[in-house]
Amino acid sequence: MPDSVPDAVLSAVPDAVLDTVAVTGTALLSVDDHAATVAGLLAPTPVERRPLGECLGLALAADLSSAVALPPFDNSAMDGYAVRAADVASASASAPVELPVVEDIPAGRGDAPPLVPGTAHRIMTGAPMPDGADAVVQVELTDGGTSAVRVFAGASPGRNVRYAGEDVAVGSVVLGEGTTLHAAQLGLAAAIGQADLPVHRPPRVLVLSTGSELVAAGSALGPGQIYESNGAMLAAAVREAGCAASIAHFVADDVDAFHAALAPHLDGADLVLTSGGVSAGAYEVVKDALRSHGVRFVKVAMNPGMPQGAGQYAATPVVTLPGNPVSALVSFEVFVRPALLAAAGHAAVHRPRVLARLADGARSPSGKRQFRRGRLHDDGTVTLVGGPGSHLLASLAAANCLVEVPEEVTDVEPGAQVTVYVLTW
Ligand code: AMP
Ligand code: MG
DSSP states (O other): OOTTOOHHHHHHSOHHHHHHHHTOSSOOBOHHHHHHHHHHHOOOOOEEEEEGGGOTTOBBSSOEEOSSOBSSSOEESSSEEEEOHHHHTTOOSSSOEEEEEEEEEOTTOOOOOOOOTTOEEEEOTTOBOOTTOOEEEEGGGBOOOSSEEEEOSOOOTTTTEEOTTSSBOTTOEEEOTTOBOOHHHHHHHHHTTOSEEEEEOOOEEEEEEEOTTEEOTTSOOOTTOEEOOHHHHHHHHHHHTTOEEEEEEEEOSOHHHHHHHHGGGTTTOSEEEEESOOSSSSOOHHHHHHGGGTEEEEEBSEESOOEEEEEEETTEEEEEEOSSHHHHHHHIIIIIHHHHHHHTTOSOOSOOEEEEEESSOEEOOTTSEEEEEEEEOTTSEEEEOSOSOTTOHHHHHHOSEEEEEOTTOOEEOTTOEEEEEEOOO
């Protein structure tokens, strides 16, 4: 079944015929089997220490435990007055309690004297609680006095006090190995005094597009030519996964040109990602160039993205994606992104998956896992964007999710529940 059959045409084809077409010829490899093959190609990248500022999006390579408590000391959660709760127990708006103010304790003052019963210390948020005080009355519940303060409300012991270690205990593991380092995780690492962290080096990916019809942006299109787009798209997808991408100049459908383009880059790459030249046509350059070099070409029970290849070329892992832009990016999402994230040490390698009601129905070829482009809405429903055609790049660009239709499902009724892969673009 070609990738680009529109729903309208699919609907007109009897199921029996669809089924036959889908499995014609070679038996199809399951999506999960090919995903396992691709994941198995990539070894974890080496671990190195990096300053926090260079860790965003990378995976922590070892459990991180804290040498300090958070908070490190008992401190005030409010601007107000440190008191003994017992001294203000009877305070109310109509019968305020007046206490002499003995000290000012701004944040950062570490030498405040203990509180004498029957007095108050003015205290700011984050300042250490003085010995002898067990509560803070917030300034809004007082007259704000500086030499004496009138307190208009009582406070129970512990009120507005943040206790040492209530967030993080000394010696506890605060971030597990494999955690992806986003803003909150880097903030926590900084808060426990880490200047750098052990992370996996981001995998380096070389992207190479193939096709004699391809032209670079900036040149005029001749007859039969199109602008090359997979290189920019796949390199961006690699970078969005937190990996390093470089783009080799695309090559025509010529085996010698393909080898020549690849050779200078093989050494530094953890993965070579090609697009195009792997299906059943006559000028399948990637297949022709790599077939006898340890790369296995298969048909996967997937739509779009049936023709795939994976293996090692000169000891460098290679994944060969189909050329249709939607097939290429969906294949990247399904096979390559999880494998790259695993190699980069991330514990979570999959896109968030949610269940949503598909507002419009869908038809899907029997025996193939279909990934349709969709838009997930705030009300929890999802609508399809464009048809199933694997050339529909504008629909892909308008989508914010992939809608999965399982292998055994050929008809999705409007309103039926589907699994949606949430994309973050
Ligand atoms: P192929 O997999 O080489 O048979 O290509 C399938 C379709 O994708 C053809 O219509 C190609 O023109 C198109 N295609 C292949 N590679 C690219 C590319 N790098 N940029 C844009 N379109 C491409
Ligand atoms: Mg081609």
